Amino acid sequence: MKKFVIAVSAIALATTAAFADVIADRKAVMKENGRQVGVLVKMVQGEADFDAAAVMAALTKLNENVQAIDVAASFPPGSDKGDTTASPKIWEDMAGFQAEVDKFKAVTAEAAAAPAQSLEALKPQVAAIGQSCSSCHETYRIKKG
Amino acid sequence: MNLPGKLAIAAVIAAGIGGLAFWYLTEPARIDAEAEAALGTGDAARGERIFWAGGCTSCHARPKSEGEALLQLVGGVQLETAFGTFVAPNISQDVNDGIGAWSREEFANAMLKGVSPSGRHYYPAFPYTSYARMRPTDVADLYAFMKTLPAVAGRTPDHTLDFPYNIRRGIGLWKLLYVDDAPVIAVDEGSPEQLLLGRYLVEGPGHCGECHTPRNISGGTDKSRWLAGAVAAEGDGVIPNITSGEGGIGDWSEGDIASYLETGFTPDFDSVGGSMVEVQKNVARLTSDDRAAIAAYLKAVPPHPNGYPARPSTETPSD
Numbered sequence: 001m002k003k004f005v006i007a008v009s010a011i012a013l014a015t016t017a018a019f020a021d022v023i024a025d026r027k028a029v030m031k032e033n034g035r036q037v038g039v040l041v042k043m044v045q046g047e048a049d050f051d052a053a054a055v056m057a058a059l060t061k062l063n064e065n066v067q068a069i070d071v072a073a074s075f076p077p078g079s080d081k082g083d084t085t086a087s088p089k090i091w092e093d094m095a096g097f098q099a100e101v102d103k104f105k106a107v108t109a110e111a112a113a114a115p116a117q118s119l120e121a122l123k124p125q126v127a128a129i130g131q132s133c134s135s136c137h138e139t140y141r142i143k144k145g
Numbered sequence: 146m147n148l149p150g151k152l153a154i155a156a157v158i159a160a161g162i163g164g165l166a167f168w169y170l171t172e173p174a175r176i177d178a179e180a181e182a183a184l185g186t187g188d189a190a191r192g193e194r195i196f197w198a199g200g201c202t203s204c205h206a207r208p209k210s211e212g213e214a215l216l217q218l219v220g221g222v223q224l225e226t227a228f229g230t231f232v233a234p235n236i237s238q239d240v241n242d243g244i245g246a247w248s249r250e251e252f253a254n255a256m257l258k259g260v261s262p263s264g265r266h267y268y269p270a271f272p273y274t275s276y277a278r279m280r281p282t283d284v285a286d287l288y289a290f291m292k293t294l295p296a297v298a299g300r301t302p303d304h305t306l307d308f309p310y311n312i313r314r315g316i317g318l319w320k321l322l323y324v325d326d327a328p329v330i331a332v333d334e335g336s337p338e339q340l341l342l343g344r345y346l347v348e349g350p351g352h353c354g355e356c357h358t359p360r361n362i363s364g365g366t367d368k369s370r371w372l373a374g375a376v377a378a379e380g381d382g383v384i385p386n387i388t389s390g391e392g393g394i395g396d397w398s399e400g401d402i403a404s405y406l407e408t409g410f411t412p413d414f415d416s417v418g419g420s421m422v423e424v425q426k427n428v429a430r431l432t433s434d435d436r437a438a439i440a441a442y443l444k445a446v447p448p449h450p451n452g453y454p455a456r457p458s459t460e461t462p463s464d
Contacts, residue, residue, distance in 0.1 A: 034414035041410050087382075126408075130416065134409050134425070137418025142382035145374075145392075145456045 019079040026074040027084070029065055036062040037133070040126045043119065055122060056115040062129075063112035066105055071098055087142040100136040107132045171317025173260040176253055176281075183281035184249055192290025195283045197430040198350040199276065203423040204233040218243070219297040224270050225379050228364070229306030231270035238296040245296055252288045253281060259320060266316040268304070269323070274366070275352035277326045283350070323365035329354065330371065330446055339434075343442025346435060351428070356384045356420065359452035372443070373452030382419065383453045390448035402440035403433065 039058040042048040075097070080088045090097045107128050116122035202210070205218040220235040237243035244252065251262040259266060259273035267273060276284075309315055329348050332340055347353045358366040359375040374386030374393070389395035394402070401412040406428045409417040417425045428436060 034416075037410070038414035041408060041414060045404055045408070130409050133416035134418065134422045137416050138420075138422040141418045142380070143385060143419065144381075145383040145385075145451065145453050 019076065019082055022074060022076060022079055023082050023084045023086075026086075029069070029074075032065055033062060033133075036065070037126070037129060040122060040129075044123055044126050050119040050122065052115070052117055059108070059112040059115045059125075063108045066108045069101055069105070071101055085141050085143055087140050089142075090140050097136075097140050100132070100140065104132045104136065167318070168314075170321060171266075171314050173264050173266055173317065174258055175260060176250070176257050180253070180257065180281045181250055184253055184285040185282055187249065187282075187285035187287075187289030189286070189289040189293050192283075192286035192288070194431060194435075195279075195287040195350055196290050197427045198346055198435070199287065200350075200352070200424055200427045201236070202427070203420075204271075205236050216294050217297045218291075218294060219299050220301040221299075226270065227378075228310040229304060231268060231304045231306075232301045233271075234301050235297065235299055236291075238292065238294055239298050240296070242298050242300050243296060244291075249285055249288050252291075253284050256284050256287075257281070257326070259316075259324060266313045266320065268310075268313075268316060269319070269364070272352040272355045274324050275349060275355055277324050278328065278345070278349035280345075280349075319363065319365070322363075329368055330442075332445070337441075339438045339441050340445055342435070343438035343440070343445075346431075346439050347442050351439070353387070353424075357387050367452070370449050370452045372446055373449035376453045377420075379420075384420075386449065386451045387443055388446050388448045389444065390450050392451035393448065394443070395448065399437065399440040399444055402443055403436040406436045406439065407433070 036058040039048075039054055043050050043055070071094070075086065075090055077091055080086050080091060111125045111129060116125050201218065202215045204222045204224070205220050206215045206222075207217070207219060208222055210217070218235065218237040220233045222233045224231040224233070235243045238245035240246045247255075247262060254260045254262070255267065255271075256273060256276045256279065258277070259269065259271065261267060304311075328344055330344060332344065354366055354372060356378070357372045357374060358368070359370050359373060360378075361367050372387050373390065375384050377384055386393035397405075397412055405411055405417070406425060409422070409425050409429075411417075428439070
């Protein structure tokens, strides 16, 4: 009996370990999104000068990253355990989560197709992108301390 | 009479006195004449700021509302807590289902004393524990602003609470312990106006401490760990420490805090999430001076280590 418990724990351990890479990868993607958005936010907040070329570069990179998000590959069932802030709600409501991803893809595609040429035009673009980040984080992410 | 008999009578008398004391202590208190006089007539334009600072829409608008729909305060948001499920009621101007028939004084008693027009205690799921620190004039302004909002019909379901939490009178005792209009954090005489404004916004209308401060066993906020972060009252997860203590936001500048409240991005460009999203959207509607004041206050509150237990270092099954 004890052996059986140990075996089960080992399997649990092994699956958690297997998801470690998936989790690390999806977090790296998110961090990278944050970096690109950071370039834009700094301009909006007046910490950096408006630079159309940098805006275009950041939006292009962000959009490439976002279009590559594959929910099935990056959020397999069970990967809410481990070093992650993904909420179990993702797996309780996969369709809702997918809808947030689709919205995110649409918003970044639209911005990348027409990168802002002025600070005034950048503000609503950044606001729309920020809205899609927080809308998903509101429901599908949870800080665990 | 034998001894057990005498004891029994003594117990009944004691219980009677206890019951009287209970009844007396739990008697709903109303605002005093001074506060009532201080209400004034109210100004709707000024009241809009208080409305967003107070975050009424987070609980009293339909979940996930945006734009004009935010102003339809029809209620319905469910708050699932350890005591049971609370449902935020309709506070639109509908005279039957909402608060359209309320006087300014009745509204002030709800906000500042947690007492209904018929003299019942409200549950502190309605954060009057913080609103009690609001200035009467701000409450009157808020009342005037809310008068400009639409009347929407519709009754919300009742709360579903476990015994003994379903006995409203009992809240009276709890209120004696935990409702206080005095500021939480003492600041030095002659402190800058900005710090005082920040304290007012955070401790009063902003009710930031209701989520960010750990609670003791009876559900009161633990003021000795003010804003130290807490286990979330609803669902799992934690609310972060927003003091400068270990695990908190000591490495955020005042500008970082103000910028987070305005844009929803952290200093390392993570995005706001969870129940803070609604708060951030509301605070983004205030002026940059208000946000700077909140930031100045957060930098001035005493630092505390995290008010929630550390996460186990491995999440692999331990049993």
